[in-house]
Amino acid sequence: xxxxxxxxxxxxxxxxxxxxxxxxxxxxxxxxxxxxxxxxxxxxxxxxxxxxxxxxxxxxxxxxxxxxxxxxxxxxxxxxxxxxxxxxxxxxxxxxxxxxxxxxxxxxxxxxxxxxxxxxxxxxxxxxxxxxxxxxxxxxxxxxxxxxxxxxxxxxxxxxxxxxxxxxxxxxxxxxxxxxxxxxxxxxxxxxxxxxxxxxxxxxxxxxxxxxxxxxxxxxxxxxxxxxxxxxxxxxxxxxxxxxxxxxxxxxxxxxxxxxxxxxxxxxxxxxxxxxxxxxxxxxxxxxxxxxxxxxxxxxxx
Numbered sequence: 001x002x003x004x005x006x007x008x009x010x011x012x013x014x015x016x017x018x019x020x021x022x023x024x025x026x027x028x029x030x031x032x033x034x035x036x037x038x039x040x041x042x043x044x045x046x047x048x049x050x051x052x053x054x055x056x057x058x059x060x061x062x063x064x065x066x067x068x069x070x071x072x073x074x075x076x077x078x079x080x081x082x083x084x085x086x087x088x089x090x091x092x093x094x095x096x097x098x099x100x101x102x103x104x105x106x107x108x109x110x111x112x113x114x115x116x117x118x119x120x121x122x123x124x125x126x127x128x129x130x131x132x133x134x135x136x137x138x139x140x141x142x143x144x145x146x147x148x149x150x151x152x153x154x155x156x157x158x159x160x161x162x163x164x165x166x167x168x169x170x171x172x173x174x175x176x177x178x179x180x181x182x183x184x185x186x187x188x189x190x191x192x193x194x195x196x197x198x199x200x201x202x203x204x205x206x207x208x209x210x211x212x213x214x215x216x217x218x219x220x221x222x223x224x225x226x227x228x229x230x231x232x233x234x235x236x237x238x239x240x241x242x243x244x245x246x247x248x249x250x251x252x253x254x255x256x257x258x259x260x261x262x263x264x265x266x267x268x269x270x271x272x273x274x275x276x277x278x279x280x281x282x283x284x285x286x287x288x289x290x291x292x293x294x295x296x297x298x299x300x301x302x
Contacts (some may be wrong), residue, residue, distance in 0.1 A: 012080060014207065016036040016037075016038070016040065016095075017036055017037050017096065017119065018034050018035070018036055018037075018088065018092065018100060018117045019036055019116070019117055020034075020035040020114060020115065020116060020117060021033070021035070021084060021088065021102055021114070021115040021117060022035065022112075022113070022114055023077065023080060023113040023114075023115070023116075024111065024112050024113075025073065025076070025077065025110075025111030025112070025113070025156065026111075029046070030046050030076070030077075030080055031043065031044070031046055032044055032046065032080075032084050034088065036202055041050055044087075046080065046083075050162070058150070059104050062286040070110060073110040073111055074109075074110045075300075077111065077113065078162060081102070081113065081115070082126050083106055084102070084115075085096035085100075085101075085102050085115075086115050086194065088100045088102065089101070090115070090221065090222060092119060093122055093126060096119070097122060098119040098120060098121065098122060098149055099119065099120050099121070099122055099123055100117050100118070100119055100120075101117070101118045101119075101120060101236050102115035102117055102118075103115060103116045103118070105241060119126060123225050123229065124225070125193070125224065125225035125226065126222065130300060131226055131227070132226065133226055133227040133228070133229040134146075134147060134167075134171065134226040134227065134228050135147060135229050135230075135231060136197065136214075136216055136228065136229070136230045136231070137230075137231050137232070138214070138230060138231065138232040138237075138271065138287070138289045139232075140232075140268075140269035140270055140271065140289065140292070141153075141269075141270070141292050143155065143211060143214060143289070144214045144230075144289065146163070146167065147170075148166070148170070149163045149166060149167075150151065150163075151163060151199060151210065151211060151214055153210065153211050153212070153291045153292075154210060154211075155210060155211045156208060156209065157185070157186055157201040157209035157210065157211070159230065160188075160211050161176065161186075161188055161199075162201050164176040164189075164190045164197070164199060165190075167190050167192065167197060168190045168191070171190075171191065171192050171193065171226060173190065173191035173192065173288075174190075174191060175188060176188040176190040177189050177190070181200055184200040184201060184202055184212060184213070185201050185202050185203045185209050186200070186201040186209060186299075187199070187200045187201070192224075192226065192228040192282075193218075193224025193225050193226050193228050194218060194219055194221075194222070194223050194226050194228075195216065195217060195218035195219075195224065195227075195228030195238075196215075196216070196217050196218075196228075197214075197228065198214070198215040198216070198217070199211055199213075199214055199215075200212050200213040200214075200215070200262055210238050211291070212290065212291050213288055213289065213290045213291065214288065214289050215287070215288040215289075216228060216230040216238070216286065216287050216288075217285055217286035217287075218235075218238050218285060219285060219287075220276075220281045220283070220285065230287050232269070232271065232287075232289075233249075233252055235248050235249070236274065237287045238283055238284055238285065238286075239283065240283065241281065241282050241283055242264075242273070242275060242281075242283055242284050245273065245284060246264055246273075249266060254266050254268070255267055255268055259272060259273075259274070260274070262274060262275040262276070263275065265283060269289075270289055270290040270291065270292050271287065271288070271289055271290075272287065272288045272289075272290070273286070273287050274286050274287075
């Protein structure tokens with residue numbers, strides 16, 4: 001990797017093999033350091049949401065930390081470890097032709113971590129045509145079709161969670177993660193490569209909890225193994241340039257309206273497309289399909 005100290009600022013010396021990674025959260029924010037096998041260090045800035053060390057609003061120095069602050073730091077550190085792992089393996093592939101795996105150890109939880117780096121052969125999915133993508137086909141008014149299963153708006157929550165668990169097994173990713181999402185009864189997400197497939201549910205007037213919205217997202221750059229590819233009407237929603245996706249939908253007769261600063265909606269289809277709010281990419285990074293009003297009146301409240 002490289003040393004970007006005062007003498008080497010802005011330059012990267014290729015061919016260095018990373019051995020350790022240090023992640024620290026301090027008063028001036030989170031940062032990490034890559035140490036190569038010769039002991040040379042490279043300090044790498046972290047950018048994006050969550051990297052600044054922001055204490056609880058209104059808290060004085062002498063006040064005790066609120067109960068939720070430790071959990072916040074735990075979640076931030078976990079997310080940053082994942083970000084560092086992706087950034088480092090992308091870099092080792094570009095510079096050395098290998099992937100990097102990091103085994104993390106807590107030095108002083110929750111804000112200080114050390115990771116040991118192991119290099120391995122490049123993921124076959126790095127090379128076009130080597131690994132089949134994981135295609136999610138959206139069908140407005142119906143739901144989504146997966147390679148081995150369906151996520152339909154009529155699907156009960158328990159069956160939806162079972163389907164997401166099967167996806168995690170197929171894709172060799174962590175078990176689905178449950179989280180709170182305002183306006184929904186339940187929400188779980190599962191990783192697919194570097195993307196995420198999310199399902200939100202609501203409880204209907206009949207007391208049954210069913211799928212209300214399906215969301216697929218994928219960050220820019222290499223999209224992992226397997227590649228998550230949501231499609232509608234044969235259009236790769238996250239692979240084609242955003243302008244082309246919008247133009248294709250309009251050519252197919254869909255009504256397309258602007259949504260926020262960087263997104264679009266197809267109201268009649270219940271489809272929403274968006275890009276990152278801070279640094280909009282050329283392509284959409286997320287797409288959602290919601291239950292149509294006709295089914296909502298039958299199944300869901302609100």
